[in-house]
Amino acid sequence: MSGNRLKNKGLLIDQNKPLEFTFDGKSYSGFEGDTLASAMIANGEMMMARSFKYHRPRGVYSAGPEEPNALVSLRSDGRLEPNCTAPTVELYDGLDAHSQNAWPSLSFDVMAINQLFSPLLVAGFYYKTFMGTGQKFWHFCEHFIRRAAGMGKASLDADPDRYEKANIFADIVIIGSGPAGLAAAKAAAPSGAKILLVDESAQFGGSLPEEQGNIDGYDANEWAADTLKTLSEIDNVTMMSRTTVYGYFDDNTLGAVEKVADHKAVPENFEPRQRHLKIFAKRVIIAAGSIERPLVFDGNDTPGVMLANAALRYANRYGACVGQNVALFTNNDDGYTTAHQLKALGVNVTTMIDAREKINHGLCKDSSINYITGHVVTSANGGKSLSSIKVAPYDADTKSIGPQNTINVDALLVTGGYTPTINLCSQTGTPAIFNDEIQSFIPGRANRPWLAAGAIMGSFDLKASLEDGISAANESLEALGLPPSNMTALKVNGQNPVAIPFALTVIPSSNKSAKKFVDFQHDVSVNDLNIAHTEGFRSVEHLKRYTTLGMAADQGKTSNMNALAIMAELRGISIPEAGTTRFRAPYKPVALGTLAGRDIGNHFSAVRRTPMHNWHMDHGAEMIEAGIWYRPRVYKKSDETLTDAYIREATAVRNSVGIVDVTSLGKIDIQGPDAAEFLNRIYANAFLKVAVGKARYGVMLREDGYMFDDGTSWRLSETQFLMTTTTANAAPVLSQMERLLTLNWPDLKVHVSSVSDQWAGMAVAGPKSRDTLNKIITDVDFSEDGLPFMGVTDGSIGDMPVKVARLSFSGERAYEVYTPTHFGTAVWKEIMKAGEAFDITPYGTEALGTLRIEKGHISGPELDGRTSMADVGLGKMASSKKQYVGSSLKERSGLIDQSRQTMVGLISHDHKPLKAGSHVLNGTENIGHVTSTTYSPALEKFIALALIKQGHTQIGNTLSATFPLKNERNSVLVVEPHFYDKEGERLYV
Amino acid sequence: MSDQLSIKEVRYQSMVLIKSWPDSAQKTDAILAAFLGIDALPVVGDFISQNDIYFAVISPGHFMMFSNNELLCSEISKLFSADIASVVDISHSRCGISLNGKNSDNLLNKGIAINLTDDDLPGMSVLQSSIHSIGIIMFKLQHDDYLIFSYSSFFDSFYAWVIDSAEEYGYALT
Amino acid sequence: MIIKCPHCGPREASEYTYIGDASIQRPDHNDTDMEKWSDYVFMRENPRGAHMEHWQHTSGCRSFVKVLRDTVTHEISDVTLEGPWQAEDKS
Amino acid sequence: MSRYSAFSLIKNALSGHKNWKRTWRAAEPKPHYDVIIVGGGGHGLATAYYLAKEHGIRNVAVLEKGGLGSGNIGRNTTIVRSNYILPANTRFYEHSMKLWEGLSNDLNYNMMFSQRGVINLAHTPGQMDAFARRGNAILLEGVDAELLDTEEISRRVPGLYTGQNTRFPIVGGLCQPRGGTARHDAVAWGYARGADKYGVDIIEHCEVTGFIKDGDTVTGVKTTRGDISAPKVAISVAGNTSTVMKLASIDKMPIESHVLQAFVTEPLKPLINTVVTFGAGHLYISQSDKGGLVFGGDLDGYNSYAQRGNLPIFEHVAAAAVTMFPNLARLKLLRNWGGIMDMSMDGSPIICTGPLPGMYLNAGWCYGGFKATPAAGWCFAHTIANDAPHALNADFTLDRFYNGRQLDERGAGPYPAHQ
DSSP, X not given: OOOEEOTTOOSSOEEEXXXXXXXXXXXXXXXXXXXXXXXXXXTTOOEEEEOTTXXXXXXXOOSSTTOSSOEEEESOGGGOEEEEEGGGOBOOTTEEEEOOSOSBOSSSBGGGGXXXXXXXXXXXXXXXXXXXXXSHHHHHHHHHHHHHSOSBOOOSSOOOOOEEEEEEEEEEEEEOOSHHHHHHHHHHGGGTOOEEEEOSSSSSOTTGGGOOSEETTEEHXXXXXXXXXXXXTOTTEEEESSEEEEEEEGGGEEEEEEESSTTSSSOOTTOOSXXXXXXXXXXXXXXXXXXXXXXXXXXXXXXXXXXXXHHHHHHHHHOEEOOSSEEEEESXXXXXXXXXXXXXXXXXXXXXXXXXXXXXXXGOOOTTSEEEEXXXXXXXXXXXXXXXXXXXXXXXXXXXXXXXEEEEOSEEEEEOOEEEOOHHHHHTTOOOEEETTTTEEEOOSOSSSXXXXXXXXXXXXXXXXXXXXXXXXXXXXXXXTOOOXXXXXXXXXXXXXXXXXXXXXXXXXXOTTOOBEEETTTTEEHHHHHHHHHTTOOSHHHHHHHHTTTOSTTTTTTTHHHXXXXXXXXXXXXXXXXXXXXXXXXXXXXXXXXXHTTOSGGGSSOOEEOTTHHHHHHTTEEEEEETTEEEEEEEOOTTOOXXXXXHHHHHHHHHSOEEEEOTTSEEEEEESTTHHHHHHHHBSSOOTTOOTTBEEEEEEEOTTSSEEEEEEEEEEETTEEEEEEOSTTHHHHHHHHHHIIIIIOTTSOOEEEEOTTTEEEEEEESTTHHHHHHHHOTTSOOSTTTSOTTBEEEEEETTEEEEEEOOOSSSSSEEEEEEEGGGHHHHHHHHHHHHGGGTOEEOOHHHHHHHHHHTTOOOGGGOSSSOOTGGGTOGGGSOSSSOOTTTTGGGSGGGXXXXXXXXXEEEETTSOXXXXXXXXXXXXXXXXXXXXXXXXXXXXXXXXXXXXXXXXXXTTOEEEEEEGGGTEEEEEEEXXXXXXXXXXXXXXX | OOSSOEEXXXXXXXXXXXXXXXXXXXXXXXXXXXXXXXXXOOOTXXXXXXXXXXXXXXXXXXXXXXESOTTHHHHHHHHOOTTXXXXXXXXXXXXXXXXXXXXXXXXXXXXXXXXXXXXTSOSSEEEEEEETTEEEEEEEEETTEEEEEEEGGGHHHHHHHHXXXXXXXXXXXX | OEEEETTTEEEEGGGSEEEEESSOOOOOTTOOOHHHHHHHHHOBXXXXXXXEEEEEOTTTTOOEEEEEEETTTOOEEXXXXXXXXXXXXXX | OOOOSHHHHHHHHHTTTTTOOOSSOOOOOOSBOSEEEEOOSHHHHHHHHHHHHHHOOOOEEEEOSSSTTOSGGGSSOOEEOOOOSSHHHHHHHHHHHHHHHHHHHHHTSOOOOBOOOEEEEEOSHHHHHHHHHHHHHHHHTTOOOEEEOHHHHHHHSTTOOOSSSSSSOOOEEEEETTXXXXXXXXXXXXXXXXXXXXXXXXXXXXXXXXXXXXXXXXXXXXETTEEEEOSEEEEOOGGGHHHHHHHTTOOOBSEEEEEEEEEEEOOBSSOOOSEEEETXXXXXXXXXXXXXXXXXXXXXXXXXXXXXXXXHHHHHHHHHHHHHOGGGTTSEEEEEEEEEEEEEXXXXXXXXXXXXXXXXXXXXXXXXXXXXXXXXXXXXXXXXXXXXXXXXXXXXXXXXXXXXXXXXXTOOOSOGGGO
């Protein structure tokens, strides 16, 4: 096998700009403009990979993304990228590529032994064996199967590159820039509509460079260059190459990937490697062209066997010659054009084999080529590289072959016709239609605002493609209410003949253990289709799943049509009757990094910070997430453990005074004449008669009667409340209130608005809390009459306005001080200064937990969405004199069943800490779980809250709290969940 | 508009929401028009800016004003009785940036799926949306010239997103 | 999917919160019939085809819209504003 | 019916695999059966198998409107686990796990059930407490569970980012060692072959278009291949439950059908050797034996029968995957598909007699349908055979919503779109 570089050929390469690259460590050279595939072919290296299951040698088969065989790994470390199709890898200086799925080397691969076992490794073999007696045998076998399977290796290092995202808007998106796409763009551009023309390859023009015909007097390639130049000067036209539309989603939203820097060694500064485009299109024209179809014969996967049009592109665009002695096997006229073009480019085509008996002999116009008609290639031989083919006469009626003779060739080009690339059209849900002439499916009539144009519609000749493009443009303009283009049909002559294929499914062969591949990448042979058929997997869906045909990285681009034809033949029905499966996004594999963009790592989702965040960080706070807020958990001194810290903080509150940041609580402004009535309908307890200047603790139920949220609402005036909610439920509470007001109670005149970010909030708690605030809030009367328990008043610290509410979550005398957000840190510092005399201590969520557990107040762990008010001891708060959200379903038998779990307190007997998530056993019966635990400085014991079956009946009993995960067990005394200062005297100390 | 993408933090002394009801819409509109000294309020999705007061119509009966005049909120709340409209002081709940210059549209379109070209979103338009799941309100003054506010607690995350998105184009912090 | 908000114009569905079936009728606030409430809270027609549903434009103007959408093709054929305000016809 | 084994493979290889039998007979519908099962997915086929095997009822027809196994059984992320928190769910899914452990041999069809462990990651102390509650609850039910710290996790899951420099650092996790994955197609075809072996008729391309009733009692079905009568008609059609029940003039169900997308990457050499779920981004990921990384995340969040979803979930799931495994950014998504989840109003299933006499219902499977297949078939068969639920599915009633006995596994309330 000796490929070489054709002297001064290759439209895309620059022969005086050499590039160095390595493949499996061996160094080669190519030119600027080469792809990895074209450079390897030019260096005479055809074999580049080992196949998935049988580890058969494989070479380059195509010249585009449909490549089933030549999959390689690129780069290394964090940039290692497996399973890259060699024909789409643009060469750059220093490119480092290596083969996959072969050990120890590509040429000597131990796993090639699978070919010996190939009679066993047929479709579905793994369903019939490896079962052994128990699970162990499968686990043992699976270890090896996973190593043999898979193609490339993934890196364990993080990918260093950046990925960006963009939302783009266009009136008409044209996918594909071949004859149809360019004609459509040229026709639509003058209308002023916003046109976006995208093409997946690095160059625009599609199949035009190989087109023989000329357009309006220009040679096809010149016409393309001229059209592209004109389009680039029209500002309502945007053109993007290296951009693949991979997905067609609802409402004409397209997902696409722009390869920004893949053709460079590394991206430049801040340049993304790839950019994900979400394109919002009013109209779409899909001019995605078609893919040449393989032929199915023994050894058709031998390196050196390649699609004919691909070989032509390698010669014409890259000056890469696939072989010295080339044969071409065709079932349509287009094969002849390709052969003669290759000869003209200097490729030594010696033999043409045409399966058709009767052909128009005008095609055989090169005396140096040996034209053999009515014959088929029955086998390609040579193992790692093609050395000869067997040819035999073919009787189409009996589908049988005559005597074979051998022809020595080093390259065999095959063309079985063209398959329209209908992936995107199929994704929209429009059923495909079978076109008998081209023996392939084409897009059905669009059910959405898109049209298909060109080869994708089966119009394979240049003139039809151009006309398709113009009419698609006009229909799109009309749909947009714009005048049609005045572009007349283009004069075309001398175009390539149309590829009308002669139906050829499986080519017979005399070799009993013939290997005829239908899906190269998943090693699915004709034999596998037969087995699937025999075992009843006959529908197209079953055939695909049983043989894994079309489920590899190329998603059946070159295999689907042949498989459907063979299957229909096995079932004795037509291809349209057999039908086809629906294509799924993506059309081509898409990097996860591209879909993720920059929303990863630290930026995975936004963070909410309180105004005092920096103060906390400067004072040794360890932060913790609450919803998506960050809150201080503890302020650890240098030598303290977490437990030491929270005990110190909680004790300070009990004995003197502490301050905690409560900004993260949800805050909702409720205004309007019916504000009180509204609260009375959504809270379970009464709210109509709350006095102005007073706060009230309220409980909200879900519509199904379970607890939803709790918090205090402060009446600021007759017609205004400030409601607080738990951190996690702020958004759902606001949304439920808006739903009720808009959809169910439009008669209530109430407005609700989020003011969570308007107020910084801090609780000052402890016996010295009043003395602390008294010093700096001089315009508030802190006496019992001036500011009674649950009272709310306005004041100021210096010129900073504050609201002061006498509330207590800790059970101590306490005040919540709210100030507009930007005054937060200043007010916090003033309070800290005022509290110095009383050794004021900042405390975090741990100490807050200790204090509220000692008081038996509920929080998140007790509000797990399955508890009723009665379960947590709040049953009596629910008003019986009014209806409220959830009031009816709260009475369902399951919610008032005596055997429900209710909240109790637990005291650990033997001074061992209790763990949240422990379960409480009554004997051996699991009667509930521990929700919140802490060390209680007030009781000097480890205590907890728990939800246990008929909790109130267990008061006074000793049970055991177990933590089987760490096989620990504590004996605990069950008590009322209100451990400390039951009468609430501390509030008035 | 300068060809350099520039980003500047901005803060206004007062910001206020005004919400009326259908039966008090006429009255509210009239009071606001009088206060602003104009004969008719802008339509939904538009805003006006005159003598340092920005006035925007978010949706029917839902208005937003901001200004560096500290007393704006108290002045406005004196204009309305409780049954006509509600006035909510949100002066501290929003932090903003001014984003202008070349590539402003491209930067925003990294996070917003809304057509920002002039014919789809003319100058003096206001819209609410979200970037990186952060709620924002955006005022388009003219082509490539925006005022964008996020909620205060989200501002660090929002600002980091804007800067990271600007890296590719190069930017100036003014 | 794109929902055309009467106030804000066409916006991606991810700007909205899906509320659900709009054909169910919430019982009167003072109704205490548990059966009726259970029907309202739990039972759905869940049609395969045309479905009348509520969405809230949570990231936008926070208004509620009633959307007629086909649950097989996701095609949206009608969007109307809910609540006391009627959308200005921005011609 | 030949037994499958390495020996049978070799024997058939010698004769060019010509004389394998059909995996299940292409049965023609008979006018009458003892039991009709509507729905030829995993659950329907398993029910038929256990009706024959456990209860000796073989005169059974499984009616499938499309090709066998073309519904959710072929559209899931193949995860098997039983570490549920509510006792009713834990016991049911553990029974399923035990059936899974013997299923390949029982059906003589390799399920490729790989008990490689399921690790749920936690990012806050609060989440660790919730995992402790779940882990302890299932240990007390005799099910396996382990708490893992971050080091142990990073040892078992190479490539996973376990540092602090991220939005949701990992603080630990809960593991069910016996959890893992199985080959979804093998489950459908294995049960089909098993049921067929007992004489059950599996009838494809036979859509039920109506019910035959005597008063309120269901006595048979109208289908695209003629009427078929039976004293017992069992419904097991997953996402299409509401549509089929309307044919029996039951217009409302406590179910919303939602699309749940699943994703697979290109095939790779061994990279992820266990199932991992990411608490903060609701993502679950594992690697199939063919080498593709199989993963999924949230529902799209609106009623849908489209069996395909939209871009926001692509982007969110990819962002969660790359945040968990920064080395996945360069690996390529190969294929996306969607199932129709019959989301019940409390996240737990429905397996019961009724709602009409002569009718039996298996539905409401939310995310758990695949892992439940064996036990769902087993319990549904018991319910049909005995006209009464087994203890394992006694709580999975249809009327639990009316009497306040919801089994709210996630505590999210009656809001399927946000579960």
